[in-house]
Amino acid sequence: DTEVTQTPKHLVMGMTNKKSLKCEQHMGHRAMYWYKQKAKKPPELMFVYSYEKLSINESVPSRFSPECPNSSLLNLHLHALQPEDSALYLCASSQGTGQGGNQPQHFGDGTRLSIL
């Protein structure tokens, strides 16, 4: 069982729709991440939140909008997506310390997103 829960597991949406992906963890982790994974490729980092503040945005298009309402929750708001945005979206969390990150990231099972 994964300790990082992502909902929904599958999402099909049109290019004009607005939807949100949700991620929740109760491990007390203070760093949370969004990754995008295309088929047969490694995960690509999109955003990093550290202590509920956005610390990294890997030049992600504005049609993806992250939100961290509290230390346990991470959302990814989607609007006007393109077919090439179809992918597996993974959320991860890790302990947020100043020690350089020797703690591993824990991943959810992802949301498989299809854009029609």
Added chain:
Amino acid sequence: AQSVTQLGSHVSVSEGALVLLRCNYSSSVPPYLFWYVQYPNQGLQLLLKYTTGATLVKGINGFEAEFKKSETSFHLTKPSAHMSDAAEYFCAVREPMDTGRRALTFGSGTRLQVQP
């Protein structure tokens, strides 16, 4: 900048045979190293990690890896493959003092097939 190279995008072994998945890294300092496994339609699960200390690291499901600084390698091994080991394996690296980024750099992945 750090990088990871996984030699062999596909590895096929017979059930009961030795599993060897190769990972070489490039980093200005000895990094933190991780192996993750991804089963179909799932997220990434941590197999093992190396941060400091003993260079031979034991993980879950009978896997282990050895950090060899002189060879800049962190190869993953398992003495006897099981059908359930068939999955995608990712090697990942993070530089110890990368406190701002806290993100992993992934290799391209190796798909392990286990033949009966």
